[in-house]
Amino acid sequence: MEIPKLVITDIDGVWTDGGMFYDKTNQEFKKFNTSDSVGVLFLKYLEIPLVIITGENTNIVQRRAEKLKIDQVHLGVSNKLELAKSICKNLNITLNEVAFIGDDINDIELLSKVGFSAVPNNSPSYIKNIVDLVLKTNGGDGAFREFVEHLVNKFSSIDNMLLKYFEEKNLTQ
Amino acid sequence: MEIPKLVITDIDGVWTDGGMFYDKTNQEFKKFNTSDSVGVLFLKYLEIPLVIITGENTNIVQRRAEKLKIDQVHLGVSNKLELAKSICKNLNITLNEVAFIGDDINDIELLSKVGFSAVPNNSPSYIKNIVDLVLKTNGGDGAFREFVEHLVNKFSSIDNMLLKYFEEKNLTQ
Amino acid sequence: MEIPKLVITDIDGVWTDGGMFYDKTNQEFKKFNTSDSVGVLFLKYLEIPLVIITGENTNIVQRRAEKLKIDQVHLGVSNKLELAKSICKNLNITLNEVAFIGDDINDIELLSKVGFSAVPNNSPSYIKNIVDLVLKTNGGDGAFREFVEHLVNKFSSIDNMLLKYFEEKNLTQ
Amino acid sequence: MEIPKLVITDIDGVWTDGGMFYDKTNQEFKKFNTSDSVGVLFLKYLEIPLVIITGENTNIVQRRAEKLKIDQVHLGVSNKLELAKSICKNLNITLNEVAFIGDDINDIELLSKVGFSAVPNNSPSYIKNIVDLVLKTNGGDGAFREFVEHLVNKFSSIDNMLLKYFEEKNLTQ
Numbered sequence: 180m181e182i183p184k185l186v187i188t189d190i191d192g193v194w195t196d197g198g199m200f201y202d203k204t205n206q207e208f209k210k211f212n213t214s215d216s217v218g219v220l221f222l223k224y225l226e227i228p229l230v231i232i233t234g235e236n237t238n239i240v241q242r243r244a245e246k247l248k249i250d251q252v253h254l255g256v257s258n259k260l261e262l263a264k265s266i267c268k269n270l271n272i273t274l275n276e277v278a279f280i281g282d283d284i285n286d287i288e289l290l291s292k293v294g295f296s297a298v299p300n301n302s303p304s305y306i307k308n309i310v311d312l313v314l315k316t317n318g319g320d321g322a323f324r325e326f327v328e329h330l331v332n333k334f335s336s337i338d339n340m341l342l343k344y345f346e347e348k349n350l351t352q
Numbered sequence: 353m354e355i356p357k358l359v360i361t362d363i364d365g366v367w368t369d370g371g372m373f374y375d376k377t378n379q380e381f382k383k384f385n386t387s388d389s390v391g392v393l394f395l396k397y398l399e400i401p402l403v404i405i406t407g408e409n410t411n412i413v414q415r416r417a418e419k420l421k422i423d424q425v426h427l428g429v430s431n432k433l434e435l436a437k438s439i440c441k442n443l444n445i446t447l448n449e450v451a452f453i454g455d456d457i458n459d460i461e462l463l464s465k466v467g468f469s470a471v472p473n474n475s476p477s478y479i480k481n482i483v484d485l486v487l488k489t490n491g492g493d494g495a496f497r498e499f500v501e502h503l504v505n506k507f508s509s510i511d512n513m514l515l516k517y518f519e520e521k522n523l524t525q
Numbered sequence: 526m527e528i529p530k531l532v533i534t535d536i537d538g539v540w541t542d543g544g545m546f547y548d549k550t551n552q553e554f555k556k557f558n559t560s561d562s563v564g565v566l567f568l569k570y571l572e573i574p575l576v577i578i579t580g581e582n583t584n585i586v587q588r589r590a591e592k593l594k595i596d597q598v599h600l601g602v603s604n605k606l607e608l609a610k611s612i613c614k615n616l617n618i619t620l621n622e623v624a625f626i627g628d629d630i631n632d633i634e635l636l637s638k639v640g641f642s643a644v645p646n647n648s649p650s651y652i653k654n655i656v657d658l659v660l661k662t663n664g665g666d667g668a669f670r671e672f673v674e675h676l677v678n679k680f681s682s683i684d685n686m687l688l689k690y691f692e693e694k695n696l697t698q
Numbered sequence: 699m700e701i702p703k704l705v706i707t708d709i710d711g712v713w714t715d716g717g718m719f720y721d722k723t724n725q726e727f728k729k730f731n732t733s734d735s736v737g738v739l740f741l742k743y744l745e746i747p748l749v750i751i752t753g754e755n756t757n758i759v760q761r762r763a764e765k766l767k768i769d770q771v772h773l774g775v776s777n778k779l780e781l782a783k784s785i786c787k788n789l790n791i792t793l794n795e796v797a798f799i800g801d802d803i804n805d806i807e808l809l810s811k812v813g814f815s816a817v818p819n820n821s822p823s824y825i826k827n828i829v830d831l832v833l834k835t836n837g838g839d840g841a842f843r844e845f846v847e848h849l850v851n852k853f854s855s856i857d858n859m860l861l862k863y864f865e866e867k868n869l870t871q
Contacts, residue, residue, distance in 0.1 A: 197386045197494075202379055203411045206721055213716040217803055238722045258521065284390055284517055305510050321716070328822075337824050344803055348777065370559045370667070375552055376584045431694065457563055457690055478683050543732040543840070548725055549757045604867065630736055630863055651856050 180294050182334040183227055183278040185270060187263060187289070188323060190233040190240050192282035193299060196319030209239045212319055218327035219247045224343040225335060227278075230266060232259050234285050260288040280326045282306070282318055297326050353467050355507040356400055356451040358443060360436060360462070361496055363406040363413050365455035366472060369492030382412045385492055391500035392420045397516040398508060400451075403439060405432050407458050433461040453499045455479070455491055470499050526640050528680040529573055529624040531616060533609060533635070534669055536579040536586050538628035539645060542665030555585045558665055564673035565593045570689040571681060573624075576612060578605050580631050606634040626672045628652070628664055643672050699813050701853040702746055702797040704789060706782060706808070707842055709752040709759050711801035712818060715838030728758045731838055737846035738766045743862040744854060746797075749785060751778050753804050779807040799845045801825070801837055816845050 191197055194215055200208035222229050229249055233240055236255030244252040256262050259281075267274055278295040279286075282302045290296040290310055297312040299322035307313045312329060316322040331340055364370055367388055373381035395402050402422055406413055409428030417425040429435050432454075440447055451468040452459075455475045463469040463483055470485040472495035480486045485502060489495040504513055537543055540561055546554035568575050575595055579586055582601030590598040602608050605627075613620055624641040625632075628648045636642040636656055643658040645668035653659045658675060662668040677686055710716055713734055719727035741748050748768055752759055755774030763771040775781050778800075786793055797814040798805075801821045809815040809829055816831040818841035826832045831848060835841040850859055 191386045199384045199386055199416075200373070200381045200719070201384060201412050201415050202381050203415075204379075206723075208381070208719045208721050208727070211718045211720060213710045213718055214802070239720050242720050242722075243718075257524070283387070284514065287514070288518075305514075341803065341806070341824075345807075351776070364559045372557045372559055372589075373546070373554045374557060374585050374588050375554050376588075377552075381554070430697070456560070457687065460687070461691075478687075537732045545730045545732055545762075546719070546727045547730060547758050547761050548727050549761075550725075554727070603870070629733070630860065633860070634864075651860075 180278075181276070182225070183295060183330065184272045184276040185230065185267070185278070186222055186227050186327070186330075187230045187232055187259075187266075187277060187279040187293070188326075189259075189279075189281040189283075189286055190231060190243075191235060192302070192318040193280055194243070194319065194323055196301075196317060197282075198319070207237065207239065209237075209243075210319065211243050212321055214321035215323040216247055218321075218324035219249060220344070221327050221331050221340045224340050225330065227330070228270075232256050232262060232289075234259075257285075258288075259286065260292060263289050263293070278326075278330060280323060295330075297329070354449070355398070356468060356503065357445045357449040358403065358440070358451070359395055359400050359500070359503075360403045360405055360432075360439075360450060360452045360466070361499075362432075362452075362454040362456075362459055363404060363416075364408060365475070365491040366453055367416070367492065367496055369474075369490060370455075371492070380410065380412065382410075382416075383492065384416050385494055387494035388496040389420055391494075391497035392422065393517070394500050394504050394513050397513050398503065400503070401443075405429050405435060405462075407432075430458075431461075432459065433465060436462055436466075451499075451503060453496060468503075470502070527622070528571070529641060529676065530618045530622040531576065531613070531624070532568055532573050532673070532676075533576045533578055533605075533612075533623060533625040533639070534672075535605075535625075535627040535629075535632055536577060536589075537581060538648070538664040539626055540589070540665065540669055542647075542663060543628075544665070553583065553585065555583075555589075556665065557589050558667055560667035561669040562593055564667075564670035565595065566690070567673050567677050567686045570686050571676065573676070574616075578602050578608060578635075580605075603631075604634075605632065606638060609635050609639075624672075624676060626669060641676075643675070699797075700795070701744070702814060702849065703791045703795040704749065704786070704797070705741055705746050705846070705849075706749045706751055706778075706785075706796060706798040706812070707845075708778075708798075708800040708802075708805055709750060709762075710754060711821070711837040712799055713762070713838065713842055715820075715836060716801075717838070726756065726758065728756075728762075729838065730762050731840055733840035734842040735766055737840075737843035738768065739863070740846050740850050740859045743859050744849065746849070747789075751775050751781060751808075753778075776804075777807075778805065779811060782808050782812070797845075797849060799842060814849075816848070 194211055195209050230251040232253045274292050275294040277293040279289055279293040280297045281290050282298050296310040298306055298310050299314050299318040301317040314322050314325045316325045367384055368382050403424040405426045447465050448467040450466040452462055452466040453470045454463050455471050469483040471483050472487050472491040474490040487495050487498045489498045540557055541555050576597040578599045620638050621640040623639040625635055625639040626643045627636050628644050642656040644656050645660050645664040647663040660668050660671045662671045713730055714728050749770040751772045793811050794813040796812040798808055798812040799816045800809050801817050815829040817829050818833050818837040820836040833841050833844045835844045
């Protein structure tokens, strides 16, 4: 595979451990991991756009995306493959140029069609069997970051990423 | 055992790790796992009705049940065996046709009377000793899903489940 | 040691993993484990009174105690040994007749003076070294229950506890 | 290294496991560990001032600092090295006299410039490689306390710390 022209990520089970915190009224929490924010940053340095596609329809994901300055967030998506095709069409790229990280049955179709697919270590075995990369990390423990660092090590290097990080830091100060 | 005609599940310690989050006022949280929602789906495909029976009396469980479209939720139940008998009577089935997943002492009577019983891996040893299946997963880590997938593998197959999942997906779009 | 005439328990690090959840305003959460509630029940069957003594001064502990019907809760205690002495005096017993579970430096004095002392597995090694029993369980994972079941196995049996549990259940229905 | 004249600590990933709990509105939680509060206490006994420097800008950290009576809290810091230099200048000490615990890429510059540097066990390998001490504990599991106890064991002893703890306890009662 060449360097991907787009990265798509699922949220629940990837950016979280699948946990959904409910209270007695109408509130809900998700637990994200700040470690994954470095994955978002490294993708920016690799100049690969990032899109969130999730089946859940909750403002929680919107808030996390805003914090990390991710523009493209698609909530409440029942057919991820169709949406990904449509996004690819707009970008004039093919699914083969997409890298996608998911974790469960609603990700199977897209996982099996993209150029590079990955799941966290705690995904079901029958989903692990169909992807290119099974990560060492579980969902919520930095699986997204490990996924991005895999791309970094394949197409650039962590050292390059850190150089860009320090360059940008000096420019903004 | 034939394929069960009813599945009953406990909540705390099965759908959660037993954790009860309290604040300073009147609020409480439980942490569910989205992985278990696939268990609910697979039971639907197996055409086995699902009933929640819990000793706790909290709207948190009601909310989770509504999210997963589970109709039958019994809260604040002190005698699970009696209630299960009454449910069986209404459905014209016997306890021997029920599969039940619990985890602690208030589940013992029902666990020992149903046709198929299971507990998460972190249940007390004296409860593990009386059930048909000790799951590999702990409560809150997808124990309910593992329980359902055990039934799937016994009476159907994951492949069948996925076929039904994709069929239904195409119908609703 | 004879059967203790009083059990004293710390909360943070024993009934929890030491976690303190803070929000941006004035709210705080603790995560308890429903597994420990069976420990409270078994102590009742053993007819050993239970007292909570904690250095923290928060309504969260009060709420948990009320849920589990524990009358004696002492919050914001800086000198646990002095308070324990005073409680013993009122009950006309000695510290040697007390079993205590704590986990950290503010528990050292009381741990070293009671008849039977225990800490969760994740306590500091220099505190583990001074107690009678290092539990297999970590704080928040059911350490209090393991502590009580240790007493149960020493002075009665789990079978006896379950008999009492079923007796009481039948009486109240 | 001589005994440090200043200890600087990061928060997310050190005092927490990197977890950021988001709700649907505007609220956020962090999970601290009461075990680390003993680290704060031991630093006081060692007479080493403690400064919190974090890239995040949230009142959550302020609240935790107030609970533990830590005066110096710097939120929303993009360049930790520059700030640390300025703090050192005011105290008339050098970076070589500073011990710092961080965990991620925004800590690299300061980690590589201080006299003694440490990271939790779950830090990225390329950050572990540049520090003096990789702790056994993960962030949020008491990594900060292990870091302080390392200093205690190097320049004093746990026994001395406990002596001071009991002395102070008797004075205030």
